Amino acid sequence: MSKKAFIFPGQGSQFAGMGKDLADNFKKAALVFEEADDALNFKLSRLCFDGPEEDLRLTANTQPAILTASIAALRVLEEETSLKADFMAGHSLGEYSALVAAGAIKFADAVRTVRARGTFMQEAVPVGVGSMAAILGVEPEVLAEICSEAAQGEVVAPANFNSPGQIVIAGNSGAVNRAIEIAKGKGFRKAMLLPVSAPFHCALMIPAGERLAGVLEPVVVSPLTVPVVTNVEASANSDAGRVKELLVRQVSAPVKWDASVGAMIAAGVDKFVEIGPGKVLAGLVKRIDKSIATSNVQDQESLRALIQEGL
Incomplete structure (x- = not known):
């Protein structure tokens, strides 16, 4: 029996204009942007549709913007097709979209x-104190040794296991820079800093997780209609009672995207639909397993293409 997964993008997929095509043409999408504007008491919709890019890149704006564009696309997909998912998952921030879905x-x-x-x-680490870097072609065990050697009393650790041979590290800027140099010295030439504003998914984010726990406390978590494969455990969770704990841990724990996709494939998923801006996750799925079918929904054109596939 063929199974499907809906996957939702995280930070880095944002662009000015995201969601506008759907909001202009589908009432369901426009209502999602209106709801976000009301919830936040500012015109997030205008920022999504018009930018400017530098404001959209600010983490406090990026996260609600991508979530909103993703749920707008989901609502249109739900209205225009009968497609149902057997699993939901999202990359970092995208896990919130998955939980809404x-x-x-x-x-x-x-x-x-x-x-x-x-x-x-953003506030957990002053700008410039932390950074992130992508190390390509390295095995997890070798990267762990590189990080251990580079730490020298500071924090540096794997933050995103994205696909085989693509791992992102995060930590104090000095330690991250040392890790890049050590990696290059070992022959891993593709080791580069990423243009991000904070070192996400490492121990430096523990204070952010503690503050997030306070915000999550009053949030009502309802029973999940579809299991969500979590970043922290790379396994399906259907227990509403564990959702908040996993979201708090997620802030400072590495994103196990590679293993999450692997777990869904092992459970029978042979089709992944990326819902929201960009095609980053669909690309990662293909790197993990070329035989798996992928689609994305972010505008009318991609929606039409999905419908034409006869799903």
Whole structure:
């Protein structure tokens, strides 16, 4: 029996204009942007549609913006097709979109929460103190040794296991820079700093997680209609009682995207639909397993292409 997964993008997929095509042409999408504007008391919709890019890149804006564009696309997909998912998953921030899609968290609660999450993650580490880098072609065990050698009393650790041979590290800027040099010295030439504003998914984010726990406390978590494969455990969770704990841990724990996709494939998923801006995750799925079918929904054109596939 063929199974499908809906996957939702995280930070880095944003662009000015995202969601506008759907909001202009589908009432369901326009209502999602209106709900976000009301929940946040500012015109997030204008920022998504018109930019400027530098404001959209601010973490406290990026996170609710991508969530909103993703849920707008989901609502249109739900209205225009009968496609159903057997699993939901999202990359980092995208896990909130997955939880909204699974009926666990109301959209307005999620958009307010990720606005706070972005603020807390940015404030946890002053600009310039932390950074992230991609190391390509390296095995996890070798990278662990590189990070251990580079730390020298500071923090540096794997933050995103994206696909085989693509791992992102995060930590104090000095330690991250040392890790890049050590990696290059070992022959891993493709080791480069990433243009991000904070070192996400490492121990430096623990204070952000503690503050996030306070924001999540009053949020109602409903029973999940579809299991969500979590970043922290790379396994399916259907227990509403564990959702908040996993979201708090997620802020400072590495994103196990490679293993999450692997777990869904092992459970029978042979089709992944990326919902929201960009095609980053669909690309990662293909790197993990070339035989798996992928699609994305972010505008009318991609929606039409999905419908034409006869799904």
